[in-house]
Structure formats: C-alpha cells, structure tokens
Amino acid sequence: MGKILVGGDVCLKGEIPVQGSKNAALPIMAGAVLHKGCTVLHNCPRISDVYNMEKMLINLGAKIHWEGHTLIIDCSRICEIAVEEGLSGRMRSSVMLMGSMLGRCGRVQIGYPGGCVIGKRPIDYHLDLFADMGVNIDREGQQLILSCNGLRGVCHRFPRPSVGATENGILAAVHAEEPVVLENCAREPEIGYLCAFLRCMGADIDGDGTDRICIGGGSRLHDGEYTIPADRIAAGTLLLSGAITRGQVNLAGAPRRDMDELLKVYEKMGGQFSWNGGTLLTDSRHVKKSVGRIVTDVYPGFPTDLQSPLMAVCCTLEGESRIRETIFEDRFRAAGQLARMGARIVTAGDEALVKGPVRLTGRTVRAQDLRGGAALVVAGLAARGQTVVECQEYIERGYESFYEEINLLGGRIVKMDSEA
Ligand code: UD1
Secondary structure (H helix, E strand, O other): OOEEEEEOOOOOEEEEEOOEOHHHHHHHHHHHOOOOOEEEEEOOOOOHHHHHHHHHHHHHOOEEEEEOOEEEEEOOOOOOOEOOHHHHOOOHHHHHHHHHHHHHHOEEEEEOOOOOOOOOOOOHHHHHHHHHOOOEEEEEOOEEEEEOOOOOOOEEEOOOOOHHHHHHHHHHHOOOOOOEEEEOOOOOHHHHHHHHHHHHOOOOEEOEOEOEEEEOOOOOOOOEEEEOOEOHHHHHHHHHHHHHOOOEEEEEOOOHHHOHHHHHHHHHOOOEEEEEOOEEEEEOOOOOEOOOEEEEOOOOOEOHHHHHHHHHHHOOOEEEEEEEOOOOOOOOHHHHHHHHOOOEEEEEOOEEEEEEOOOOEOOEEEOOOHHHHHHHHHHHHHOEOEEEEEOOHHHHOOOOOHHHHHHHOOOOEEEEOOOO
16 A cells, blocks of 8 residues: 655645546446446546546446547447446445436346445345345345346435435436336435436436436437536545645535535634635635534535544644534544544544644554545644555545645655555
C-alpha cells in the first residue's frame, strides 16, 4: 500500500475545477448495459472505482474507450452473465450490475459487493425488490445467481431510503414488462442524474427527487450522450480543506443545488461564501466557531460522506461540536486516527463529541476508508509538521487529483510509490 506526505500549516488559496461525480458515474455506467448500443459519458472522473466498473463491463462483453474525460461504452454485445468475483468484491457499486443485467439478459451471477467498511451494508433491500419483481435468487457459495423470465411490474416500498437499492430498482425496471412504482425512495441528487441519463436514452421515468418514482417499463432505448455532473462530495472536501487552513478556495463548476446543507454548516463555523456564475467563492478567514450539533441524514440532510472531513475541521473550531451519524454504524474510524494527531474526540454509539480548538500535530496515520482517508489529508493540512497518510489507495477510489489540486492551491503533498 502506498502513502502520501502531507505538509502542514498551509493556507489554501486559489481556484480549482470540481471533478465529475463518482456516485453519479458508477450507476450510470452500469445503466449503459441496458442499451444494445453506444453510450457517451462526458466529464467522467478518472478514479479507480470507475476503472474497476470499466473492467467489469469489459468482462461482460462491452467495448470501452476513453477520450480525455469522455468514456465511450458500446454494449451492443454482452456475451457473459458472470461478473468477475475479484472485481465485484472491490466496490459497492458492483451491485448495480444486478439491476441492469437482469433488465438486459434476465440473468446475472455476481459476488457480494465490497466497498468501504463503514457499516454492515447488507443488500437485502435490493434482493427483496428483485424477488418481488419475479427474480429467482440462488446462492452458490459466495456467488448470487439471479434469474428471471421477464421482470414484472410492482408497487414496492423500501423499508428505508437507500441510494443503491433505489438506483438498482430503477435500472431493473426500465426493461420490466409493466410499470414499476418504487416508494420510500432515496432522494439523493445522483439518483436524479441516473434518471436524467436513462431518460436521455429513451426511458420513461417520473418522480425522481421525490420518494415515489414511477418507471414506465418496456422502454426501447437508443444511443445517448450525457455529461456527468460535478461531484458534491469532492467539492465539499475541497471546501473543508480551505476551511481548516482558513484559506480562500474557489470551486469552479461546484454543484450549486446539491451543497445547501454543507454551506449552512460552513456559515455556522464562520465561513463566508458567494456565487459568481457557476463558481463557488469561499472565504474561511473567519472560520472559528463550533458547528453545534450536526446529524447526518439522507438527502437533503447533511451527507454522511462529508462527516469525516467535517470532523477534521471541527477539531480546530472553538468549543464542542457534536456529530451524530445516522446512516452507517461504523463511520467514526477516522476519529481514532485524528486522535493520534492530537484531536480530542469521544465517540459513543452513533455520536461523536469533538472538543476544540486543538493544534493538530503531524503523525503517521492510516486511511481505512475513502472519506475517512480524505479527512486525514484535510487534518494534515492544518497540522504542525508533516502527516504521513498510509493506504492512500482508499482516497484514490473517489478523488481524481486531490493531491495535485491541493498543491495548486498552495499545499505541499507528495505521493510515495507503494514500494517506497
Ligand atoms: C451510497 C453512496 C455512498 C453514501 C451512501 C449514503 C454510492 C456509490 N455510494 O451508498 O457514498 O455514503 O449512499 O448516502 O452511491 N441498507 C440496508 N440494506 C440494503 C441497502 C442499504 O440495510 O439493502 C442500509 C445501509 O447499510 C445503510 C443505509 O441503508 O445503513 C443506507 O445505505 P445506502 O443508501 O444503500 O448506501 P449505498 O447505496 O451503499
């Protein structure tokens, strides 16, 4: 595993463009399988999770090539129904191939999805929905074999909103024999982006952005071209990097409609912002105050994916900040690493109490998941001395050029090769 060296005591200043959204790109790539033809995706982030999805699609028979950040996927011929186990186990989003392969081929063999260890992350909501739609589910060791003779129309209510299960349901329903109604859906913007993409290919979908989504079923898709929108989590991580360094970071192309909750929290800590066209201008020179109590929640609540980077910033704020994590049971792992850097954080159950301000000190710490790893980089920017972040591969699953961007803003990050 590789590591990065993060120089501390920096003040980030300047403008940086925001990368395309990971959580939009992955289900959309899976969605390309639904169409026996070509899909062109612009602004696709060049990150390891996307490369992993690319490999899974190629193994199923897709022809894929990149032109810069444009990904051209030709799924005219899908000749394989088994998703390579070593690949599916690497990421959560492999689960999306269940819905799209059932829609396309009526059959898929796939291992349980992997991904960041931030909680139990079962897939029962996905499987219950498929069973409702008439799918047979067999297990062979660690493999799931799903098969159906056509997908039937249903009105299905999820036990709680799940981003992945909502997306998987939409993917499967596009080729269902009758309309499918999904209730208690998640409302995250990336679900809307998946629907917009599928609509541009000819799918009949209504209600995304609400908790009730109706999919016409039986759609005949045609070639399509779609631009992956900006990544609200990558934008948020850069904003919080600016905040912890009390800098002034401008984010070109930040997704304005998707960042409300973070911007409210940013204002609470004393951050100031304005919009200049599509660019978010942030000024963190007066960032100081505790954020009070923050509760992560499904959209439009505070995103769980920004909880760890926010926690890093909270260490440097005056007074007590309380963070409650309601989405994943095991998402406070970064707290222990931050404590090694001098943070005063007490976690109990789903609550973390962060006492500040503390002067963080550079130490050797270990990334244990994507966003927790990013939080350690954020912390390192404000620490005294150098922070070594081990297992930086986690970070590269979701951030295309995080270190280079930080360096362009005045940071000092050096990436060491795995062997070094
Ligand atoms: C997606 C995002 C992830 C984000 C999360 C919550 C992608 C690729 N990943 O993950 O970055 O942190 O949404 O915003 O888009 N659950 C079940 N059974 C299921 C499915 C989910 O119990 O079958 C539970 C999960 O364990 C979790 C909660 O529901 O506690 C929400 O998970 P979900 O919204 O499904 O997250 P993901 O789609 O995995």
